Amino acid sequence: MTPAARIAAAIEILDAWREGTPVEKVLTNWARRSRFAGSKDRAAVRDHVFEALRNLNSFAALGGGESGRAIMIGALRNQGQDVDDYFTGEGHAPTPLTEAEQTAGIAEHVVDLPAWILPQMQGSLGEDFSAIEQAMRQRAPLFLRVNQARTTRDKVIAALAREDITAIAHDLSETALEVTENPRRFAASAVYRDGLAEIQDAASQAVSDLIPIEGPVLDFCAGGGGKSLALAARGAKVTAHDISEARMRDIPERARRAGVRVDIKSLPALKKAPKFATVFADAPCSGAGSWRRDPEGKWRLTEEQLQKTLTTQAEVMRTAAGLVMPGGILAYATCSLLEAENDAQSSGFLADHPGWSEVSRHHFTPLQGGDGFFLAVLRKP
Known part of the structure; x- marks a missing residue:
């Protein structure tokens, strides 16, 4: 594929995504239809699409519209490229720019976040907001x-x-x-x-490093098991649990490859088992700290979904706390930058659970290189 043909493919994919189809499904469908595209072509098209999703508002402003075509015009302008070199209409290239497209677009600063979440992000990040917002426009290492x-x-x-x-x-x-x-x-x-x-993201590793190992550890929201493996590599005796057993299906093979042991238990089995010295709850969240990796997430999230997530997080903390032995640790984490999901949840839990105390709180942002993460380490009386 020529560079111009890759731009045309990205336009097609973005238009399908804007109609409501998840981006990964659109990319998969395009690859199946486009057998002529080699691995380098597929990677390049994917990079175009994800860069556009990270910079959706600003590219749309530069391109003068919200269509896939306008967004890719904005992307090329953002890179300092001559758009006419790509929009030639030759072969599989996009058709030439119209007179209106030649003059459309503004270069002023546009925030690449949904308008509804902007006040929450600004309030959560304070004076670091602008720098973090700029950092999140870039591809994550x-x-x-x-x-x-x-x-x-x-x-x-x-x-x-x-x-x-x-x-x-x-x-x-x-x-x-x-x-x-x-x-x-x-x-x-x-x-x-x-x-x-x-x-594994560097900030995610830092969170794993900070979780106290004072005896048996339960990774309560284990997912694919990345942090379970990190804790096991530190020498912890780790049990993994997730509300979705399907998410944990790769843990046994990953543990075998790593040369560590991770036991897997259902919630009924956990309630019958002895309490744990440390229960780590990497709770479901908005994912706001990892939007460089999943830029679709920030456009998919709604106010209603965030409110449901806050309720789920509080429930996770309460359930996880019941599995902690007296004097043990509850480590609550999210990959979010939002205060409502982080400090507010930790403080709310402490207010509702007399006798519990805070050992430490930790905040990580993309300005440190990794994703955004939060960790609160709490001790049971």
Whole structure:
């Protein structure tokens, strides 16, 4: 595919997405129809689409409209490209710009967030809002977690280099690496295959580092098990649970590859089991801290969904607290930047549970390199 044909494909995908189809489904359908597109073409088109979703409002402003065509015009203008070089109408390129399109668009600053959530984000982030909003327009780096149960960070850096993958240490965690060259090769690397490193955001690793290990640990909202594996690699005896068993289906294989053990239990089994020294609840959230990776999420989220999520978070904290042994730890986390999901939930729990005390609170934002995360460490009386 030519660069112009890739732009045309991105326009088609964005238009389908704007009609309501999830972006991953649109990308999959396009790839199935477009057998002529090679792996580099598919990756390039995907990059165009996700960059557009991260910068939807500003690209629309630069392009003078909300259609896929206008958004990609804005994307090229944002890059300082000559749009006419791509919109030629030749081959599979988009048709030339109309006279109106030649003059449409404004270059003034536009915030790339839904209008309804803007006040909450500004109130939550304060003077850091503008810098964080700008950072979230950029693609997130690929971070790896070195499996400290098997190897060291320096050894993984050297092993990746032998496969032409460049990685450097990141200061958010002693296990974190940032891949700076050839990130797409990691999934096929021996380092991944042999369980020496896993993909995991650096701030997510920092959260795992901060969870106290004072005895058996329950990862109450385990999902795919990334933090379960990180805790197990630290030497913790880990049990994983998630309301969706399907989300945990890969944990046994991931644990086997990493050389660690993670037990999986249902909620009825947990209620019959002994209490845990630490219960970690990485609660369902808006995902506002990870919108660089999932930019569709910020446009999909609604006020109603956020309110339901807040209710769910409070329920998760109450249920998780009942599984903590006396004197034990409840670690509450989200990958959100919103105060309502973070400090307000932690403070509300403490107000409703006399005797519980706060050990620490931690906030991470994209300004530190990783995703946005929150962690509150609370102790049971």
